[in-house]
Amino acid sequence: xxxxxxxxxxxxxxxxxxxxxxxxxxxxxxxxxxxxxxxxxxxxxxxxxxxxxxxxxxxxxxxxxxxxxxxxxxxxxxxxxxxxxxxxxxxxxxxxxxxxxxxxxxxxxxxxxxxxxxxxxxxxxxxxxxxxxxxxxxxxxxxxx
Amino acid sequence: xxxxxxxxxxxxxxxxxxxxxxxxxxxxxxxxxxxxxxxxxxxxxxxxxxxxxxxxxxxxxxxxxxxxxxxxxxxxxxxxxxxxxxxxxxxxxxxxxxxxxxxxxxxxxxxxxxxxxxxxxxxxxxxxxxxxxxxxxxxxxxxxxxxxxxxxxxxxxxxxxxxxxxxxxxxxxxxxxxxxxxxxxxxxxxxxxxxxxxxxxxxxxxxxxxxxxxxxxxxxx
Numbered sequence: 001x002x003x004x005x006x007x008x009x010x011x012x013x014x015x016x017x018x019x020x021x022x023x024x025x026x027x028x029x030x031x032x033x034x035x036x037x038x039x040x041x042x043x044x045x046x047x048x049x050x051x052x053x054x055x056x057x058x059x060x061x062x063x064x065x066x067x068x069x070x071x072x073x074x075x076x077x078x079x080x081x082x083x084x085x086x087x088x089x090x091x092x093x094x095x096x097x098x099x100x101x102x103x104x105x106x107x108x109x110x111x112x113x114x115x116x117x118x119x120x121x122x123x124x125x126x127x128x129x130x131x132x133x134x135x136x137x138x139x140x141x142x143x144x145x
Numbered sequence: 146x147x148x149x150x151x152x153x154x155x156x157x158x159x160x161x162x163x164x165x166x167x168x169x170x171x172x173x174x175x176x177x178x179x180x181x182x183x184x185x186x187x188x189x190x191x192x193x194x195x196x197x198x199x200x201x202x203x204x205x206x207x208x209x210x211x212x213x214x215x216x217x218x219x220x221x222x223x224x225x226x227x228x229x230x231x232x233x234x235x236x237x238x239x240x241x242x243x244x245x246x247x248x249x250x251x252x253x254x255x256x257x258x259x260x261x262x263x264x265x266x267x268x269x270x271x272x273x274x275x276x277x278x279x280x281x282x283x284x285x286x287x288x289x290x291x292x293x294x295x296x297x298x299x300x301x302x303x304x305x306x307x308x309x310x311x312x313x314x315x316x317x318x319x320x321x322x323x324x325x326x327x328x329x330x331x332x333x334x335x336x337x338x339x340x341x342x343x344x345x346x347x348x349x350x351x352x353x354x355x356x357x358x359x360x361x362x363x364x365x366x
Contacts, residue, residue: 046185051192055199093154094193095200132200 005059005125007034009118010049012042014072015108016064022111030118041065042103043076050087054096057133060125064104064117077105097128146266147175147239148273149182149259157190158197160256161235165204167194168231169258170224170246171211172238179273181259182237184211190237190258215242221249228253281351287339289330294347296323302344 011017017038023030039045042065053061063084065077081103088098102124104117161167169187176182191207198205210227212220215238224246228234233254236243240261247255268274278295284302285292294300298316304324308315314322331337 047189048185048192051189051196055192055196090154090189090193093158094197096196133196 005033005122005130006057007031007060007062007122007125008053008058009034009036010039010042010045010061010063011036012065012077013038013040015066015070016104016106016114018108019064019106019110019114022108023114024111026111028111028115030115031122033122034118041071041073041076042080043071043073043078045080045083047083047087047090050084050101051090054091054100054131054133057131058100059128059131060100060102060121062102062104062117062121064106064114067105067107070107081105096131096133099124100128100131146178146264146273147241148262148265148275149176149179149239150262151181151186152258152260154190154193154197157235157256157258158194161194161205161233162203164231164233164254166206166208166230166232167191168224168227168234169194169207169209170215170227170234170236170238170242171209172213172215172236172242173211174214174216174238174242176237176239176242176259177211180271182239184209187211187237190235215239215245218245218249221245224250279352280347280349282348284344284347287344288327289334289336291323291326291330293323293327296321296326300347302347 011020017036020036042063045063050061050063063080065071065080068077071077084101084103088101091101092098102121106113106117169191171177171184171187172182173184177184180186187209191209195205195207208227208230210224212223214220215236228250231253233256234246234250235256235258236246237258238246239259240257243255243257263275264277264279265273265275275295277292280294284294293302293304297304298314298320299306304327305322306324309322309325312322312325314320328337328340331339
């Protein structure tokens with residue numbers, strides 16, 4: 001596990017998650033600081049889940065869904081893309097760099113591309129200082145004590 | 146439906162500065178349908194406000210509670226235990242809800258998280274349009290179901306004014322001329338005769354008589 005940065009990747013089971021699996025089978029190396037979280041569809045990722053990841057100390061979060069027109073549920077990926085765009089604005093308002101959140105689209109066959117995406121995103125996050133919302137310090141929903 | 150819009154996050158964050166424990170009160174009525182004041186939006190806003198506070202070295206505790214409607218005392222009363230734990234209430238209900246909360250809980254600051262805009266309906270996904278000025282003197286029976294007071298930029302009762310071009314109002318924004326809509330509708334219904342008589346000027350007294358009441362003990366009819 002990368003001790004410097006903590007990155008959460010919300011990956012759709014139908015594309016990006018399978019692509020990550022394929023990347024493994026293809027021996028494509030990617031940063032171990034990335035924690036892949038599988039979801040049935042990126043459209044199911046609520047804003048609170050992404051904000052929660054940052055609140056609990058993630059340095060970066062990316063959402064990886066299907067290519068345009070290939071969502072198993074028709075338009076979940078498009079909804080996710082809109083939601084991510086809205087959340088990037090919200091991050092800026094909150095005081096976090098909006099670049100800490102990104103949406104990628106790929107297919108299940110793109111194992112190499114998954115490695116590239118991770119490299120690109122990890123590089124971006126490493127260029128930023130660690131999140132000021134220190135890991136482990138978060139108390140979801142309130143003040144300690 | 147009462148149409149509401151989210152206030153800017155910066156303004157909301159400034160409003161709650163200094164409070165350590167804030168209740169974010171959602172409403173499952175109109176404001177939830179508008180996508181700004183339901184429990185989901187309240188949760189997201191609470192999350193963002195906590196992040197905002199922590200990044201500034203401040204301490205903020207949030208609690209999210211929703212009620213069926215903030216414009217009814219019995220539902221507002223359900224918030225009592227949560228209000229007791231809070232230093233301030235940030236309500237995502239409309240202006241009515243915010244005032245009902247403020248009246249019911251006089252000891253706690255009630256802060257509005259949304260702007261209340263108008264009475265309208267869904268024109269397209271995510272787009273609401275005003276349809277009623279709440280004038281208290283409905284003339285839709287004369288105008289083919291199209292309200293000239295709301296939809297005519299001049300609010301005139303005996304139109305059209307002559308300023309429309311290509312079916313659009315001269316004020317712009319691609320607003321259809323309400324009086325053209327009225328004429329077309331009445332023509333289709335074969336009822337253009339209702340426009341032969343010059344109507345009286347609008348009676349706005351029902352709209353300007355302070356806080357209006359309706360139902361038992363209120364209303365003119």
